[in-house]
Amino acid sequence: MKLRSLAVPILVLGLAAGCGKKTPEGTTPPGETGSNDATAGGSDGGGSDGGGTDAATPPGDTAKPGGEDPAAGGPDPSKVCDAEVSDTPKALFGDNVLIRLPKGVELVEQTPFFARITSSNTMSTCDAIVSFAAVGYFQTDPSKSVTNVRDETMKAARGFGSGDVTWEEEATKNRSYSAAYAVPEGPKGEPPIKGWIAFKESGGNTFWVAYETHPNAWNAVKKSFQESAKRLIIVPQKK
Helix, strand or coil: CCCCCCCHHHHHHHHHHHHCCCCCCCCCCCCCCCCCCCCCCCECECCCCCCCCCCCCCCCCCCCCCCCCHHHCCCCCCCCCCCCECCCCEEECCCCEEECCECCCCEEEEECCEEEECCCCEECHHHCEEEEEEEEEEECCCCCCHHHHHHHHHHHHHCCCCCCCEEEEEEEECCEEEEEEEECCCCCCCCCEEEEEEEEEECCEEEEEEEEECHHHHHHHHHHHHHHHHCCEECCCCC
16 A cells, blocks of 8 residues: 555646646636536546545544444445535636535635645535545646546555555546545555546546545445536636
């Protein structure tokens, strides 16, 4: 298992280096409408960072695994909950991106191209804890496959190598990609992770969104994660 803790400056440098490009402006060409989303399958398309104390944890905020103990207030691991996302979209990166976040989740911009969750103990649907959430973008390298881009993003943003992550429910449509992923408990007792990540390319940039929780809370928030990823909209920019 690779190191789970990465500072934001390392994340920024990692994403830029991983794609071999400098930080983009993040614009979308005229004519692309707000129907674009970050999910890879279906008519909407189909449809990252986390456990322990990491870049998602503000100073003084100690991360706690969410949902592993129903008696302690977490959800029943077998309980499947309906999707709940915000009524109004969150605007990011100079209003270049709009997204309806899962219930309770708030993001703050760390750089002009990376935003993360404000607390790793965020209570969401059915009392499930969302331990990490992030939205970001970088300049597209068309020579790389979508899975290669996925792996480089996970490595740069989370410190997870390809051997650390198990992928499920993968869906690819053109250059859009989405999947569930799992990371086992870390060597120092870091809680296991279950997450959802989605990518979409537009206007020469690759946009991504990722959400994580404890595996026992997965059924409670999975639909909310997927619905939110489908609601990632790239806004056309005026020339």
